[in-house]
Amino acid sequence: MREAFSHVWGLTAKLAVIAIALGVISHADSGETTAATVTVNVGDLWFCNSSFSGSVCPTSIRTGDTVTWNWVGSASHSTAACSDANFNNCGAAQGWDSGIKSSGTFSQTFNSAGAFFYRCQVHPTAMRGRVDVLQDSDGDGWSDVAESTIGTNPLLKCGTDAWPADLNNDGFSDISDIVEVGGSFGKAAPPAPSRRNVAPDPPDAFVDIMDIVRLGGLFGKSCTP
DSSP: HHHHHHHHHHHHHHHHHHHHHHHHHHOOOOOOOOOOOEEEEETTEEEGGGGGGTTTEEEETTTOEEEEEEESSOOOOOOEESSSSSSOBBBGGGGOOOOOSSEHHHHHHHOOOOEEEEEEEESSTOOOOEEEEEETTTOOSSSSHHHHHTSSOOOOOSSTOOOTOOTTTTEEEEEHHHHHHHTTTOOBTTTTTTTGGOOOOTTTOSEEEEEEHHHOOOOTTEEEO
């Protein structure tokens, strides 16, 4: 009786995951691997959110992505690149300087990997941030760091264990890949296969809805060298 209940419960859970996946798929985007834009809010005495006032706001992106700072406070602030983590030598010569603003946005595209530090020139000790740019050598939408964790080849865009979205190595990202992830839904990875933990970037060591959503955004797409 207990075994029958366990079997039914397991089947129900997997069907629920597939239903969620189908819902995600119906709202999926084009799935093309394109550069992303990440927004960092600029508040009064903080970047990102108020919990980072007096500390460093971290943001992770991939090479080719853009960070857009969005002024949401009432006072005047800026974002200016700094030469290092000491936040002393900062300004346009170090990479960018938005100038002092009280509204609007400012964007910067990062084409090389590394850690990039910045501060507000008006509030240099209270408002500080760091952009961690992760290398994506094969341009498949996953950073090299993520692929090393997932178990795919960060230097190979297509092929066996190359594209994280193609778990069964058939060249496509489809329902079979989502079902495979669903088989470990709600489990830590490891012991669940790290190959099933494809989100966020870097992966969070847990197979959950974030992984389903990541695959859903690529549903029906094939690997293109």
